[in-house]
Amino acid sequence: MARAATTSDAFNAVAEPRRRAILNYLAMQERPVGEIVDSLGLEQPSVSKHLRVLLEVGLVNVRRDGRRMLYRTNAEAIRPLHEWTETFERFWRHQLSRIKERAEGKSNPPKDSGPHFIPRRKHDYDGNKN
Amino acid sequence: MARAATTSDAFNAVAEPRRRAILNYLAMQERPVGEIVDSLGLEQPSVSKHLRVLLEVGLVNVRRDGRRMLYRTNAEAIRPLHEWTETFERFWRHQLSRIKERAEGKSNPPKDSGPHFIPRRKHDYDGNKN
DNA sequence: TTGACATATTCCTATATAGGAATGTATTGT
DNA sequence: ACAATACATTCCTATATAGGAATATGTCAA
Numbered sequence: 218m219a220r221a222a223t224t225s226d227a228f229n230a231v232a233e234p235r236r237r238a239i240l241n242y243l244a245m246q247e248r249p250v251g252e253i254v255d256s257l258g259l260e261q262p263s264v265s266k267h268l269r270v271l272l273e274v275g276l277v278n279v280r281r282d283g284r285r286m287l288y289r290t291n292a293e294a295i296r297p298l299h300e301w302t303e304t305f306e307r308f309w310r311h312q313l314s315r316i317k318e319r320a321e322g323k324s325n326p327p328k329d330s331g332p333h334f335i336p337r338r339k340h341d342y343d344g345n346k347n
Numbered sequence: 348m349a350r351a352a353t354t355s356d357a358f359n360a361v362a363e364p365r366r367r368a369i370l371n372y373l374a375m376q377e378r379p380v381g382e383i384v385d386s387l388g389l390e391q392p393s394v395s396k397h398l399r400v401l402l403e404v405g406l407v408n409v410r411r412d413g414r415r416m417l418y419r420t421n422a423e424a425i426r427p428l429h430e431w432t433e434t435f436e437r438f439w440r441h442q443l444s445r446i447k448e449r450a451e452g453k454s455n456p457p458k459d460s461g462p463h464f465i466p467r468r469k470h471d472y473d474g475n476k477n
Numbered sequence: 478t479t480g481a482c483a484t485a486t487t488c489c490t491a492t493a494t495a496g497g498a499a500t501g502t503a504t505t506g507t
Numbered sequence: 508a509c510a511a512t513a514c515a516t517t518c519c520t521a522t523a524t525a526g527g528a529a530t531a532t533g534t535c536a537a
Contacts, residue, residue: 218495219522220350221363232362233351233525237431244438250484263526265485284483284534292438299432301367306429308374308422348525349492363495380514393496395515414504414513 224273227294231276235259236267240276240290247280247289354403357424361406365389366397370420373407377419 223229231237238257242248250268254261268288271277275294280287353359361367368387372378380398384391398418401407405424410417 218520220353220494220524222523223350223525228364228367229362232359234358235525237358241434244435251482260527261484262486262528266525269485281534286484290435290438292435292442295432295435296439298428299436302425302429302432304371305374305420305422305425308420309426312422348490350494350524352493353495365495381512390497391514392498392516396495399515411504416514 223270227274227276227298230270230274231295231298233267233270235263236271236276239264239267239271240295243277243288243290244292247278247287249282249285249287251285253288353400357404357406357428360400360404361425361428363397363400365393366401366406369394369397369401370406370425373418373420374422377408377410377417379412379415379417381415383418 221229223233231240235257239253242253242256248256250261250264253259253264253268257264259267268277268279272279272288276291277288278291280289351359353363361370365387369383372383372386378386380391380394383389383394383398387394389397398407398409402409402418406421407418408421410419
């Protein structure tokens, strides 16, 4: 199977950075499509398509004003994401304090060096050809 | 172009529901792959693949313990998502109070009926054939 | 009614999955 | 050294984009 549709839920919809940019832009007040296009520097059809996705998952609302369509972020629909991430808040607090403790006890703090892949042990490189 | 890779950032990685389930499961304590498989009822190769994605974006850490690999959620990596959603918190608070005001002033509260598509006006259906 | 303006949709395509099946790799106990 | 255990990776495929280009649809003004 392929990935779930972008319209399947808010998590999938906001995975696209431009859609997040649009949501940010439309949070304060409603705006017509043209302004989104100009402000974010995207192609008009692209904006329309992103708005369609956002609309389908309820992340934005629309209202017609003459020939323009006024879109606006529906913040309420972002709440589930906020709540999911929130359940991890206490964990990163714990992790931070642990890191702090170490930093105080030693010099040269571990210095998070990005994703930590586990090296394979396939060979020992101990000089023995085996 | 296709959608961005699931490994391009945390937003894309957590769009998949099973990966969120895994993150939830691994938040409290590290666990070997086998336990994830049993507890969440997923196929082992599937779990391994999801873990790989999560590892690449730094959402989990690993550590080897004999023949087992102990994975654990790196809550810190979820923080950016939390912070992004947080910027909308004040908006949904405002929206809620507005809704409350209406609910108190009138009977029949609007009753959120899901995504609100704007009906096309193409035809008026007013009885006139044109 | 016609033209201009504002948006939406369709078509086409390269790319990236996610799942299932099969297989590869690493590590320990004996 | 070998079997068993625990994971990871590869292969294959149906599906879903996201962007660009072209076009359709809707609405207002004269």
